[in-house]
Amino acid sequence: MEGTYGTKQLAWEIIKNIGSEPELPEVGRIHYDYQGRSFVMHVSDDSSFVTLVMPWCYAFSKFDIDEFARVRQVINGINIWEDVTVCYSYSDSDQVGVHLKKQFVFIPQLPYLEEYLKFMMEFFFKTARRLDLEIEKSKIQESCQKETDI
Numbered sequence: 404m405e406g407t408y409g410t411k412q413l414a415w416e417i418i419k420n421i422g423s424e425p426e427l428p429e430v431g432r433i434h435y436d437y438q439g440r441s442f443v444m445h446v447s448d449d450s451s452f453v454t455l456v457m458p459w460c461y462a463f464s465k466f467d468i469d470e471f472a473r474v475r476q477v478i479n480g481i482n483i484w485e486d487v488t489v490c491y492s493y494s495d496s497d498q499v500g501v502h503l504k505k506q507f508v509f510i511p512q513l514p515y516l517e518e519y520l521k522f523m524m525e526f527f528f529k530t531a532r533r534l535d536l537e538i539e540k541s542k543i544q545e546s547c548q549k550e551t552d553i
Contacts, residue, residue, distance in 0.1 A: 409448030410509060417516045418444070437524060440531070446509075453509045457527045461501035461534055465493060473545070474501065477537040487530040501534065503527050 408416065414433055418425040423435040433444040445454040463470045478489045478501070487505045494500055505526060513519055 408511060410450060410453065411446045411448050413511055413516070414444055414446045414453060414509060417520055420517050421521060438528070440528070442524070442527075451508055451510045452506055454504060454506045455523060455527070457503040457531065459500045460503055460527075460531045461538070462498050464497050465499045466497055469545075471499065473541045474499075474538060477534060477541060480537065481530065481533060485530045485533065486526045489530065489534060503530050503534075 411431075411433075415425050415427075418433060418435050421437065423437050425433045425435045428434055431445060431447055433446055435442055435444075440457055441459070443456045443458055445456070461474070463474060465471065474491070478491065481489050487503045489501060489503055491499050491501045505523065507523055509516075509520075
């Protein structure tokens with residue numbers, strides 16, 4: 404593979420090699436599923452880096468002020484310590500989507516590229532689990548606090 408592929412073609416081949424079916428619905432973005440989760444890889448032959456995104460790993464109504472405050476606090480806490488950045492965006496509907504994102508080098512000179520990509524995706528699975536866990540913990544703490552306030 405050395406030197407024969409641009410970053411986009413290299414990413415396409417590695418995604419296929421890990422058992423996923425990549426799609427290119429728009430220029431510079433490769434969509435694929437891995438272990439039941441959707442990923443979007445932003446890739447360009449002009450860069451040795453890719454940005455990998457796990458979109459919509461959590462969602463809630465933008466009208467739910469308590470949930471918004473809870474999720475924002477959890478996101479801020481996670482972003483301090485995790486290797487993956489957690490962010491949110493608004494959709495055209497009333498939903499707020501929480502997304503995970505990481506940028507990393509992706510070049511043919513790296514050994515074991517399939518394992519490397521899988522390793523990078525493990526950060527996403529770990530962070531998604533932590534996000535869910537911390538949100539649930541926050542809900543339980545709030546519920547317990549309300550009970551003690553009564």
